[in-house]
Amino acid sequence: MVDVRAGDTVRSCPVDDCSWVHIERPVITPLGAFTPVLGYGVIAQHMQRIEAALRAHFDEHKVEDYLRTITRLQQLCRENGVEP
């Protein structure tokens, strides 16, 4: 079960039949709240951790997984009269 708390950002994998999610907790600086100037280093580290987690998961999928999902979404668009 996914432990989602107020203020979290949840990112789901876009690949069909994959239930992986990445949960980001709110960034809190040593001063207790984010400020653009004081929190830049903390935010940069946070973003690097997120990118690393997403890349590590996305690398687990084969190209065929992405193609199958894209093909299904294109078909869904055509069925609903939407330009893919």
Ligand SMILES: [Zn+2]
């Ligand atoms: Zn996935």
